[in-house]
Amino acid sequence: MLEVSGLSVSYGLHRALEDVSLGVGAAEIVVILGANGAGKTTLLKAVANTVPAEPGRCVVLGGRDVSELPAHLLVEEGLALVPEGRGIFGELTVRENLLLGAYPKRARAGEAATLERVLALFPRLSERLGQTARTMSGGEQQMVAIGRALMSNPTVLLLDEPSLGLSPLMSGELFAALGRVRETGIGVLLVEQNARRSLAIADRAYLIETGRIVGEGPAARLRDDPAVRRAYLGEAAPGAALPSHA
Amino acid sequence: MLILDIVLGGLILGGMYALVASGLTLQYGVARIMNLAYGEVLVAAAFASYLLVTAAALSPLFGLVFILPAGFLASSLIYRVLLVPLVRRAKTREALEVDSILATFGLLFVVQGLAFVLFGGQYYSYSYLSVPVTIAGSTVPANRLLAFAVAAVLAVGIYAALMRTRTGTAIRAVAVDPASARLVGIDVQRVAGFAFALGGGLCAAGGVLVSMFLTFNAAMGVVFTMKALVVVIMGGVGNLMGALVAGLLLGLVETSVARLVDPGLTLAATFGLFLLVLLVKPTGLFGRAGR
Ligand SMILES: Nc1ncnc2c1ncn2[C@@H]1O[C@H](COP(=O)(O)OP(=O)(O)OP(=O)(O)O)[C@@H](O)[C@H]1O
Numbered sequence: 001m002l003e004v005s006g007l008s009v010s011y012g013l014h015r016a017l018e019d020v021s022l023g024v025g026a027a028e029i030v031v032i033l034g035a036n037g038a039g040k041t042t043l044l045k046a047v048a049n050t051v052p053a054e055p056g057r058c059v060v061l062g063g064r065d066v067s068e069l070p071a072h073l074l075v076e077e078g079l080a081l082v083p084e085g086r087g088i089f090g091e092l093t094v095r096e097n098l099l100l101g102a103y104p105k106r107a108r109a110g111e112a113a114t115l116e117r118v119l120a121l122f123p124r125l126s127e128r129l130g131q132t133a134r135t136m137s138g139g140e141q142q143m144v145a146i147g148r149a150l151m152s153n154p155t156v157l158l159l160d161e162p163s164l165g166l167s168p169l170m171s172g173e174l175f176a177a178l179g180r181v182r183e184t185g186i187g188v189l190l191v192e193q194n195a196r197r198s199l200a201i202a203d204r205a206y207l208i209e210t211g212r213i214v215g216e217g218p219a220a221r222l223r224d225d226p227a228v229r230r231a232y233l234g235e236a237a238p239g240a241a242l243p244s245h246a
Numbered sequence: 247m248l249i250l251d252i253v254l255g256g257l258i259l260g261g262m263y264a265l266v267a268s269g270l271t272l273q274y275g276v277a278r279i280m281n282l283a284y285g286e287v288l289v290a291a292a293f294a295s296y297l298l299v300t301a302a303a304l305s306p307l308f309g310l311v312f313i314l315p316a317g318f319l320a321s322s323l324i325y326r327v328l329l330v331p332l333v334r335r336a337k338t339r340e341a342l343e344v345d346s347i348l349a350t351f352g353l354l355f356v357v358q359g360l361a362f363v364l365f366g367g368q369y370y371s372y373s374y375l376s377v378p379v380t381i382a383g384s385t386v387p388a389n390r391l392l393a394f395a396v397a398a399v400l401a402v403g404i405y406a407a408l409m410r411t412r413t414g415t416a417i418r419a420v421a422v423d424p425a426s427a428r429l430v431g432i433d434v435q436r437v438a439g440f441a442f443a444l445g446g447g448l449c450a451a452g453g454v455l456v457s458m459f460l461t462f463n464a465a466m467g468v469v470f471t472m473k474a475l476v477v478v479i480m481g482g483v484g485n486l487m488g489a490l491v492a493g494l495l496l497g498l499v500e501t502s503v504a505r506l507v508d509p510g511l512t513l514a515a516t517f518g519l520f521l522l523v524l525l526v527k528p529t530g531l532f533g534r535a536g537r
């Protein structure tokens with residue numbers, strides 16, 4: 001579905017992403033785990049082309065080379081990004097936010113049916129359609145953001161820390177919704193701090209450190225990997241007071 | 247009746263302010279271009295209307311059918327030729343605002359210079375429908391009533407289009423958050439260019455309507471730019487409803503002060519109201535963008 005290779009990004013002299021390659025299949029949830037500043041947000045932005053990547057990268061979506069497409073045309077190809085901080089239109093209503101999601105031509109014909117599906121996924125939104133998005137709770141705003149992305153009828157959904165700032169109950173609801181999104185055949189690339197929850201739901205995972213992919217594998221295997229447990233699941237290393245990992 | 251005189255006169259003046267400011271709020275609030283040549287476009291449209299009426303003996307309403315689209319096309323051209331290079335190189339919206347002020351300041355002198363060459367410095371006016379109409383004991387020239395009616399139709403039409411259509415919603419999305427707008431597949435530069443052109447069309451329409459009852463000359467553009475900017479900021483930058491309400495309010499306040507206190511104090515009243523609004527609501531009556 002989505003194949004990325006040779007992706008590098010520099011901010012001035014600072015190399016934030018170094019030759020990253022990864023893939024997301026249809027109906028698959030892939031999670032990217034990494035510490036603060038590892039380059040997770042940069043990775044999603046570079047894939048969605050909202051930050052300039054270095055030449056030589058290759059982004060293939062549904063068999064088509066889309067490396068050179070600007071951000072707004074990538075949406076048209078089926079790539080939807082829910083950015084860090086949600087990026088909803090705070091001054092517009094929930095309904096307007098969702099309908100703007102269906103702005104791409106690929107989404108217009110099925111707009112009404114997609115809206116119904118999104119509201120079935122996030123029933124709380126149906127009572128709030130007329131509300132100004134800015135006045136919603138954090139969790140509800142995240143639902144608007146994901147709902148808006150789904151309205152574009154994507155084949156691949158990129159999510160940047162969707163559970164940030166949500167209560168455990170709300171994050172549970174959110175991860176359950178992601179499971180149902182996967183059932184519709186959409187590939188999900190998820191950046192998360194909540195390693196426990198995301199590894200529980202994901203099919204595969206990549207580990208990223210200072211801009212490089214340092215590990216990957218099926219989520220079930222990484223869940224049991226002692227190094228991963230130490231680094232991301234907060235387990236103390238045997239015989240060491242502080243977790244340390246290479 | 248004095249009250250009715252003031253209300254009628256204030257609404258008519260305010261209707262012009264509202265229409266003219268709605269064009270500027272599209273240009274400034276959506277395209278983020280602070281167009282200092284805005285008033286010159288309005289004056290150019292007034293001259294065009296003058297020529298159509300005096301030389302070709304057409305009604306200004308008929309002229310509107312040509313001049314509004316001409317304003318749209320000319321603004322679209324200005325955006326593409328003069329402003330797109332600035333949009334491309336601007337790192338932030340603030341940088342674009344500053345760049346656009348410099349570029350359109352140059353444009354102001356070009357358009358104004360042309361107007362001086364063609365028409366000189368004297369005042370122009372033409373007579374159209376200058377028959378008095380009596381409304382509940384108050385008399386108003388028919389041309390002003392007509393201008394108000396046309397302005398109202400245009401304002402309501404553009405408001406409905408912004409609120410109801412997909413493109414209108416996209417325009418508001420760009421006003422609120424251009425970075426997020428591209429994430430829903432909106433071509434921000436194209437939508438901004440369209441909003442800028444639409445603003446130019448409204449500005450030209452305002453010029454035609456104003457020319458039906460005001461005397462004007464080549465130097466007057468700056469006054470319109472300034473008034474429109476005051477209204478835009480009072481209403482909330484990028485907020486169409488704000489521009490409409492603030493425009494009507496300003497018309498009413500100015501007319502009241504002119505009639506009840508002293509006509510020499512209207513400018514003082516303008517800025518008094520401006521300051522008052524900004525003290526109470528720094529982001530304008532309707533806040534930022536959106537509705
Ligand atoms: N616009 C920018 N200009 C300069 N440096 C940047 C910029 N954006 C990110 N960086 C740097 O690039 C590195 C990676 O940042 P990024 O936001 O991708 O990290 P992250 O993994 O998403 O972190 P977090 O978990 O805190 O969100 C950091 O060192 C950061 O300081």
Ligand SMILES: [Mg+2]
Pocket residue numbers: 040041042084160
């Ligand atoms: Mg991040």
